[in-house]
Amino acid sequence: MSTNTRIILICSGKGGVGKTTLTANLGIALARTGVRTAVLDADFGLRNLDLLLGLENRIVYTAQEVLEESCRLDQALVKHKQEPNLALLPAGNPRMLEWLKPDDMQRIVSMLSDQFDYVLIDCPAGVEDGFKNAVSASKEAIVVTNPEVSAVRDADRVIGLLNTNGINPVQLVLNRVRPKMIASQEMLSVDDVTDILALPLLGLVLEDEQVIVSTNRGVPLTLSGINSPAARCYSNIASRLQGEEVPLIDPAKEGSGMRDKFRRLMQTKIF
Amino acid sequence: MTLRDILNKLLRRQESSANTARERLQLVLAHDRADLSPDLLDQMRKEILEVVAKYVEIDIEEGAVSLETEDRMTALVANLPIKRLPSGAIKVKEHGESSDN
Ligand SMILES: Nc1ncnc2c1ncn2[C@@H]1O[C@H](COP(=O)(O)OP(=O)(O)OP(=O)(O)O)[C@@H](O)[C@H]1O
Ligand SMILES: [Mg+2]
Numbered sequence: 364m365s366t367n368t369r370i371i372l373i374c375s376g377k378g379g380v381g382k383t384t385l386t387a388n389l390g391i392a393l394a395r396t397g398v399r400t401a402v403l404d405a406d407f408g409l410r411n412l413d414l415l416l417g418l419e420n421r422i423v424y425t426a427q428e429v430l431e432e433s434c435r436l437d438q439a440l441v442k443h444k445q446e447p448n449l450a451l452l453p454a455g456n457p458r459m460l461e462w463l464k465p466d467d468m469q470r471i472v473s474m475l476s477d478q479f480d481y482v483l484i485d486c487p488a489g490v491e492d493g494f495k496n497a498v499s500a501s502k503e504a505i506v507v508t509n510p511e512v513s514a515v516r517d518a519d520r521v522i523g524l525l526n527t528n529g530i531n532p533v534q535l536v537l538n539r540v541r542p543k544m545i546a547s548q549e550m551l552s553v554d555d556v557t558d559i560l561a562l563p564l565l566g567l568v569l570e571d572e573q574v575i576v577s578t579n580r581g582v583p584l585t586l587s588g589i590n591s592p593a594a595r596c597y598s599n600i601a602s603r604l605q606g607e608e609v610p611l612i613d614p615a616k617e618g619s620g621m622r623d624k625f626r627r628l629m630q631t632k633i634f
Numbered sequence: 635m636t637l638r639d640i641l642n643k644l645l646r647r648q649e650s651s652a653n654t655a656r657e658r659l660q661l662v663l664a665h666d667r668a669d670l671s672p673d674l675l676d677q678m679r680k681e682i683l684e685v686v687a688k689y690v691e692i693d694i695e696e697g698a699v700s701l702e703t704e705d706r707m708t709a710l711v712a713n714l715p716i717k718r719l720p721s722g723a724i725k726v727k728e729h730g731e732s733s734d735n
Contacts, residue, residue, distance in 0.1 A: 512655050519663050522706075548638055548650035555656050559663065561706040629638040 368476040371483050371604075372501035372530065376517030378488030380509050381538035384574060384583075385597070386485040387415040392585040392601035394448035398480040401440070403472070405497040406487035407455035407463070416443060417581025418451050425453040426471045427463075436474050445586060450479075465499035472500040490524060498525065504533045505565060510540060510551040519560055534565035536600060541570045542614035546629075553614060566600035567612065568593050664701035667708045675701070682712055691717040691725040 373386050383406070390402040403426075404412040413419040424439035440450040452475065455463055475482045484501055487493035498504075504525050508518040518535075525533050537556055544550035557564050571593035577584045584594035585601070592612075599609045642649065670678075679699040686692055693715045702711045717725050 512659055515659055516662060516666065519666060523667065545652070548636070548652045551652050551655050551659075555652065559656070559659055561704075629636065629641070632636055633640075634635050 368479060369481050369604075370472055370476065370500065370502045371481065372486055372497055372504040372525075373483060373507060374486035374494065374497070374504060374521055374525075375488065375507045375514070376490060376521040377508070377514045380507050380514050381536075381568065382488075382507050383411050383415055383485050384578070385505070385507055385536060385538065385568070385600075386412060386483050387583045388585045388594075388597035389601055389604070390416075390449050390481075390483050391443075391446055391583045392598050393481050393483075393604070394443070394446045395585070396601065396605065397448065398605075399478065400449050400481040400483065401475045401479040402449065402451050402483045402485065403475065404451065404453045405468070405484050405493065407453055408457055408487065408493065410453055410457065412485050413441070413451060413453065414581060415578055415583060416449075416451055418443065419581070422451075422453055425455045426467070427455045429474070430467055430470060436478075463493075463496050465496050468496045468500040490521060494521075494524075498528050498530065501530060504530045505536055506533060506560075506562065507536045507538055508556065508560075509538055510545075510553075510556055512551075515551070515556060515559060522560060522562060533562060535560060535562040536565050537567040539570045540567045540614050545614055553611075564611070565603055566596060567614070568596040568600075569612070569614070660703060664703040664708055667703055667706070668701050670701070675699075678710075683714070686712075686714055689727055691727065693717060 373382050373389075375382050386402055390400050394400040402412060402416070404410050406412070407425070413422055418441050421441045424434045426439065428434045429436050429439045440452050443449040443451070452471070454468070454471070472482060472484070484497050486497045506518050506521055506525070508514045522533060535557060537553055540553065541550055545552050553564065553567055569592040571591050573584060573589055573591035574593050577587060577589070580587075583597075584591060585597050587594075596612060599612070602609045638650065639653075641647075679697075682699055683692070683694055683697050686697075687694065697712070697714045699710065699712045702709050719725055
């Protein structure tokens with residue numbers, strides 16, 4: 364097993380905060396820089412990563428058949444046509460809920476490590492078996508959360524579990540940030556969330572309608588070349604993950620109309 | 635404190651919801667992280683107060699023991715107002731003096 368492969372778990376605790384969207388966009392963005400990237404859908408009970416990548420019609424086998432030796436790994440890997448450095452592997456299909464064990468997960472990830480530089484694991488929501496299996500095969504983690512109390516609370520619980528399992532580093536992605544709401548102090552700010560969770564911030568992703576448009580099409584934003592706010596955020600995250608220093612987008616500086624300027628004035632700390 | 639906070643105070647408007655969210659989260663996470671049941675915390679509060687009351691006279695009614703959290707470190711914070719004599723000195727109890735009342 365290659366020791367240089369970055370095996371990164373993408374998890375959140377709470378469901379629906381944007382793990383799969385991040386996995387798809389980050390996977391494409393990494394692959395585009397030339398690194399061999401595998402995305403593993405560990406959420407096989409409700410698998411969706413294939414759909415976001417536009418690969419739903421090309422899945423034949425899953426990791427289960429590979430482990431049973433009824434097919435080879437390269438037969439189960441679905442290579443992305445537009446971005447050949449990216450391959451998808453579904454851990455299983457929805458019929459085999461009970462099948463996967465931590466040991467299976469470790470074996471499959473170790474096989475992927477021989478062929479890829481990055482393995483991104485799209486984790487199921489919750490902190491039960493699906494999460495535990497995925498953790499057992501990971502080295503580092505990205506915790507995705509939204510600036511909302513329930514998502515932050517669940518993220519905190521997950522961070523505790525990652526720490527006890529020796530996952531390191533653990534970094535934060537704050538998704539669905541709405542600058543206007545932060546400016547009017549009706550949404551937790553980026554600093555609020557990083558202070559509360561005490562995690563290094565890998566990046567923030569702005570709320571962006573283009574995310575939905577791109578999922579409709581099955582073409583991730585980082586592949587379509589659309590220069591939307593979220594697309595820029597995802598590319599920045601990919602660069603930072605590879606050690607580049609990219610300044611954070613400042614949500615307070617998004618928007619330049621009179622109203623935005625007034626909001627900013629109202630937000631200035633005076634004491 | 636921001637301009638908006640001041641304006642909210644002047645107009646007697648509600649505190650901004652982001653502030654409320656932050657405060658509620660800090661409290662709930664302190665408890666989540668410590669994983670102490672409210673009963674246990676209450677028991678601990680009582681015993682801490684009893685021990686301290688053996689040595690100095692404190693205002694039992696005002697005494698509070700709470701969990702606070704910062705940078706993933708949880709601290710048990712006790713706020714125990716000590717009664718003062720009219721001279722301003724602290725009321726220290728003699729050792730062995732009974733702690734009841
Ligand atoms: N930055 C964003 N702006 C707008 N919509 C977003 C953004 N990120 C995610 N979404 C939307 O939020 C929904 C949930 O996203 P996603 O499926 O990636 O979450 P998840 O964490 O993988 O969910 P689950 O826990 O069910 O696996 C989707 O409809 C997606 O389009
Ligand atoms: Mg998902």
